[in-house]
Amino acid sequence: MSNEILIFGAGAIGAFYGSRLATDKNVNVSVFGDYEWQPTRTFGNASEAQKAGVKWDYVIVSTKALPDVSDDSELLQGLISEGTAVVLIQNGLGVEEPYYRRYPQASILSAVTITSAAQPDHGVIKHNKWTRINSGPYPSDSQAATKKNRLLNELLVKAGIKDALPYDAAKMQLLRWHKIAINAAFNPSSVLSQGADNASMAQDPDLYEHLKAVMEEVFTAAQKVMGQPFPKDFASAEQILNSTKRNTSGSKPSMQLDWESGKKMELEVILGNPVRLAREKGVDMPRLQTMYALLKMAQTKRECASKSKM
Numbered sequence: 001m002s003n004e005i006l007i008f009g010a011g012a013i014g015a016f017y018g019s020r021l022a023t024d025k026n027v028n029v030s031v032f033g034d035y036e037w038q039p040t041r042t043f044g045n046a047s048e049a050q051k052a053g054v055k056w057d058y059v060i061v062s063t064k065a066l067p068d069v070s071d072d073s074e075l076l077q078g079l080i081s082e083g084t085a086v087v088l089i090q091n092g093l094g095v096e097e098p099y100y101r102r103y104p105q106a107s108i109l110s111a112v113t114i115t116s117a118a119q120p121d122h123g124v125i126k127h128n129k130w131t132r133i134n135s136g137p138y139p140s141d142s143q144a145a146t147k148k149n150r151l152l153n154e155l156l157v158k159a160g161i162k163d164a165l166p167y168d169a170a171k172m173q174l175l176r177w178h179k180i181a182i183n184a185a186f187n188p189s190s191v192l193s194q195g196a197d198n199a200s201m202a203q204d205p206d207l208y209e210h211l212k213a214v215m216e217e218v219f220t221a222a223q224k225v226m227g228q229p230f231p232k233d234f235a236s237a238e239q240i241l242n243s244t245k246r247n248t249s250g251s252k253p254s255m256q257l258d259w260e261s262g263k264k265m266e267l268e269v270i271l272g273n274p275v276r277l278a279r280e281k282g283v284d285m286p287r288l289q290t291m292y293a294l295l296k297m298a299q300t301k302r303e304c305a306s307k308s309k310m
C-alpha cells in the first residue's frame, strides 16, 4: 500500500512526527521547507513538490497559523487530489476552514498535539518526555475522512506514538476549544504582563482569578457553540491551574516568545476566531475580546514604529 506523506512546515512538531512516521519502512516522508533531517525527498517549495509527480496520501501542515498575513492553503495548490488527506496540526480555531473550502475533493483532518518538542537550534529537534496526538475528520464524520483518520492513527501508533487517539469530528472540535481555552488564557496574559512565565501567572492570586475566568469563558462558549458538553476526561480550569502552579520550569507561552523576538503573534486563530465563532452563535466572550483588541493594537503600533525607523 502506498503511504506517501508530505510535511509542510519545518518546525519542531512537523519534524518530530515526520521523523517518527519515517521509521516505518512502508512509509515515505517528504518535506518542503528548510530541513536537515533525512527524509525520502526534500523540496525547496510547493512547485518543486508538484513536479515530483507523487500522489500524496497525507499532507501534514504544521506551520504557524497566521491567516491575517497569508492564506497558506493556496501553497498546496496542485498537491491535493481525491485520495489526499490534509492533516492540520496547528494551534487555534478555524484553521481547517480555508483548506476545506479550497480542497473539497480532499479529506480534511484536524489534529491537536501536546508534544513537548522544541527546536533549540537550527536542525536540532529536542523531544521531551510525553507526546499525545488526537485527530478527527473536519467538519463532519464523512466516510472518506473517517477512514483516512483511522489509517493515519494506525501509522502513528506503528511509529511508536502510543498516545495517538482518533476522535470523531465533534469531539475533535471540543478538544480544539479546550486547548484554545488554555492558550487564550496564558498566551496573551504573558504578553500583557511583560513576559510573566506560566507558573508565576498561576501563582499570582489576581492573575489566577483572571486565567480561571478566561478558561471558563471559553469552556462555556465552546459547549454552547458545539451544542454538547465536554467529555468528562477534559481537565477543569482549576486542574490546569494547579498543575501549572507546580511546574516552575520557567517556561513561557509561545505568543510571548513571538512578541519578544518581534514576530507576528497568532492572535487571529487563538483569540479572533473563537470570539467570531462564538458571536455567530450569539455568545459574547468579553475577556477574550478585550485581550484581542489590546494586543492587535499593540502589534499594529509596533509594526508602524519599526517601519517608520527604516
Ligand SMILES: *[C@@H]1O[C@H](CO)[C@@H](O)[C@H](O)[C@H]1NC(C)=O
Pocket (backbone or CB within 6 Å): 001, 002, 003, 004, 025, 026, 027, 028, 040
Ligand atoms: C516510496 O518511494 C519510492 C521511490 O519513489 C517508491 O518506489 C515506493 O513505492 C514508495 N513507497 C511507498 C510506501 O509509498
Ligand SMILES: *[C@@H]1O[C@H](CO)[C@@H](O)[C@H](O)[C@H]1NC(C)=O
Pocket (backbone or CB within 6 Å): 044, 045, 047, 048
Ligand atoms: C521553487 O524552487 C525552484 C528551485 O529552487 C526555483 O527555481 C523556483 O523558482 C521556485 N519557485 C517558486 C514559485 O518559488
Ligand SMILES: *[C@@H]1O[C@H](CO)[C@@H](O)[C@H](O)[C@H]1NC(C)=O
Pocket (backbone or CB within 6 Å): 236, 238, 239, 242
Ligand atoms: C487545586 O489545589 C488546591 C490547593 O492545593 C486544592 O484544594 C484543590 O482541591 C485542587 N483542585 C483540583 C481540581 O485539583
Ligand SMILES: *[C@@H]1O[C@H](CO)[C@@H](O)[C@H](O)[C@H]1NC(C)=O
Pocket (backbone or CB within 6 Å): 116, 128, 129, 247, 249, 251
Ligand atoms: C513543565 O513544562 C515544561 C514546558 O512546557 C514541560 O516540558 C514539562 O514536561 C512540564 N513538567 C511537568 C511536570 O508537567
Ligand SMILES: *[C@H]1O[C@@H](CO)[C@H](O)[C@@H](O)[C@@H]1NC(C)=O
Pocket (backbone or CB within 6 Å): 182, 186, 198, 244, 251, 252, 253, 254
Ligand atoms: C507554558 O509554557 C509553554 C512553553 O513551554 C507551553 O507550550 C505551554 O503549554 C505552557 N502553558 C501551560 C498552561 O502550562
